[in-house]
């Protein structure tokens with residue numbers, strides 16, 4: 001088992017989550033971001049880190065473009 005590797009599973013389906021490009025809307029801009037999604041029910045899981053740092057992260061993405 002590799003340290004630091006975590007497998008995320010859907011709490012409903014027990015399916016492994018897969019990264020999927022998801023479009024976020026932020027202040028009238030749309031930003032594509034890779035989020036973990038359940039391949040079965042389509043639920044999008046936002047990591048705690050992303051949820052807490054979401055705005056600054058999106059701002060950085062916007063500034064890059």
Ligand SMILES: [Zn+2]
Nearest residue numbers: 010013038041
């Ligand atoms: Zn699911």
